[in-house]
Amino acid sequence: MTYEDRPWLALYRNDVPPDIDVEQPTMLEMLAATVRSDPDATAVMYFDGQLSFAELDQQSDALARALRAGGLAKGDRVALFLQNVPQFVLALAGIWKAGGVAVSINPMSRERELGYQLEDSGAAVLIALEGLYESVGRNVVSDSPVRRVITTSELEYQSRNDPRVFDGIVKKDLGTDDLATLIDQHRLGDPITTDAAPEDIAVLTYTSGTTGPPKGAMTSHANMTFNAQVYRDWLGLTPKDTVLGVAPLFHITGLIGHIAVSVLARMPLVLAYRFQPEVMLDAIREHRPTFTVGAITAFTALLNTPGCAPEDFTSMRLLYSGGAPISPTAAEAVRAMTGAALHNIYGLTETTSPTHAVPVGADTPVDPTSGALSVGVPVPNTVVRIEDEGGAVLPIGEIGELVVRGPQVVRGYWNKPEESASAIRDGWFHTGDVGFMDEAGWFYVVDRKKDMIIASGYKVWPREVEDVLAEHPAVREAAVVGIADEYRGETVKAFVSLVAGASVTPEDLIDHCKQRMAAYKYPRSVVLVEELPKTVTGKILRRELRTTS
Structure with missing residues (x-):
């Protein structure tokens, strides 16, 4: 596939920086415009209550x-x-x-x-x-x-x-x-x-703290309204749509993919207090939402709710997932139940949610080497490049750190000038995520830079091992970490939760990986657990697993 074959990809070639000097309104100006346009439109649905x-x-x-x-x-x-x-x-x-x-x-x-x-x-x-x-x-x-x-x-x-x-x-x-x-x-x-003013701080949005103490990202009104527009225009959302509040509102996904876009698109936001799968499923049946974005763990929980059936999702035309990686196996499970494709949308707290997304209706490619599902292509007015550890831009296909510039990048961290200067250099935010761009312009996130395992001198990305484990029918979720090893330096250890009623031994899962991966990649030990430790948005806390290893 070439750029000429897919016009929507041609817009996002990362060697042609777009004009990113985009003037944005404030969130208050956006709300005022919506109120003037249709004051009686429903803003929030909360069980049997509504707020215009x-x-x-x-x-x-x-x-x-x-x-x-x-x-x-x-x-x-x-x-x-x-x-x-x-x-x-x-x-x-x-x-x-x-x-x-x-x-x-x-x-x-x-x-x-x-x-x-x-x-x-x-x-x-x-x-x-x-x-x-x-x-x-x-x-x-x-x-x-x-x-x-x-x-x-x-x-x-x-x-x-x-x-x-x-x-x-x-x-x-x-x-x-x-x-x-x-x-x-x-x-x-x-x-x-x-x-x-557009550049005033609207929200201090704290990072999840998966790699250290949370930092308050200084999210401006302009950051928020820009990515609200990205959601609306990328997905084609209108006042006829309804957004289901799967993600927690305190998180950047909830702030932008639920609240900000519902205000901009003048569409109702369905809330259900907190995520309980059976309660959320009833909200879907009652309010018939058309769009949601949330962690893959939320979709998995919904699909495993007793009584869940394909007809429950007939209103849902747009399903997007962010905050945690999606395996191809999990994406297929969602499609089988809902009839809708589960598309990736990628971003971080520091980028006010999306920098990349899979276009509506596109078939998401899978990298044949790593097994990673593409996170999509850069959203409008956003430049992404892949850098090595020395800051040199890498050619297409080579793995390095994703570095992002655009109107959604925050100015820095609250009262942390050194951390801000380290993460954001000349307007470029260094994500800490490792991935690559293929020849067709699709981006892939292989893993977090800090989670890479060096086993006998070879690089092992936990995400790849987790995806192979997810292919086993008994596996519900998997997380992989590196632990100290006297002979190999580091070795691979997996923590696995099982599908309800399933039975499998750690040895079975090790053998499953051994048959599908290079010798240095497969886990040397597997621990079966009831639940994996996660942030509220579904990110697995690998650092907690390391402390138990």
Whole structure:
């Protein structure tokens, strides 16, 4: 295949840098345009509740007045410690209208993790779910910069009170400001005006911390609105579509692939508190969404939910996955159940989600050598090159680090100038991911640079071994790490979880790989586990596995 055979590839040749000086609006300007266009359109669906764009606009105005009345100044940080609830979307808009910067915090965080991010960001305000504040936040805020706490109930904006989700939860008085009360108190007041600029920081989006302490990526309004447009235009999303909130909203995928694009495309966002496969499947049946993007682990969990059937997915025309690698085997399983192709979309926190995506309707190629499924081609206005360890650009087909430049690249990390200078050099973000581009312009991510294993002098990429393990019918998930070996320097060790009801021995799995891989690649040991440690977005925490090896 040549560039001439596929016109959409010709646009993204990485030796012809495009014009990346693109002026973007702010998220507030984007929201205002949507409200003017169709104020009664549904912004959020939450079980049996709905919130229109007009209501979202009015309630976020009230929150902005409340924050300003409490002394929030331009540039102050407001931490969001919330699950996938309508209040997350409302609070984002209210923070921006008040002139603040949102700090998105993983709702699975415990005291140490929450305390670190509050301290690192210097958050002045914490907006938290009552349950999260009671169990975690209350123990942290007294030793943090937080001077005001606003809590909100998980039960609001719906009345179904599904016992699978809300069993035992009741609204409580925790001695904090109540979000609903603040909104009622500040519904009336002067019109909200803001001087937010496209390059202002919109969100401090913390990295997943898979290789070290989380860092706050300074995600601007322009970063967010650019990649919202990428999602909308690349996928052809319109107000007739509905997006299913599979990814957590605190994560960059949820912020852009759910919230930002739903505002831009004027389409409803379906939320279900947090990811529970059986609850999410019911949301699909009830609201009939047309698009979602999430980790492969979420799709796998949905497909393995009792009662899941192909007819459940007849409304879904666009399925994309990011955040963790997809094996060809997993992609085929999704297609077999849903009838829709599961396409890759690739990006990082520091690139505000996508830098690459598989075009709609394209057949995703598989690299015959590594077995890796392509992550697609660069999205518009984005330049990608492959570099060696010395920074030299490598020719097509050679493996090196993916380095990216475009309007979605953040300016750096909050209060970490050395880390920022190391990761972003002359506008080029060094991803830490290793891969290559083929002659047709498709990109492949082989693995994380830091996860490479050197066994007897040979390079072994964990991803390749994991994909071979995934081909075994008994394997549900696999993760591979390198461990110290006196003779080989490093050797390959695999951790495997099995399909329900399956039975296989570690020796069987070693033999399975041995028959399909070079001698230096196959795992010398396999450990069977019930679950692999992951981030909330589905990335396997290999560093945790290394500590148990």
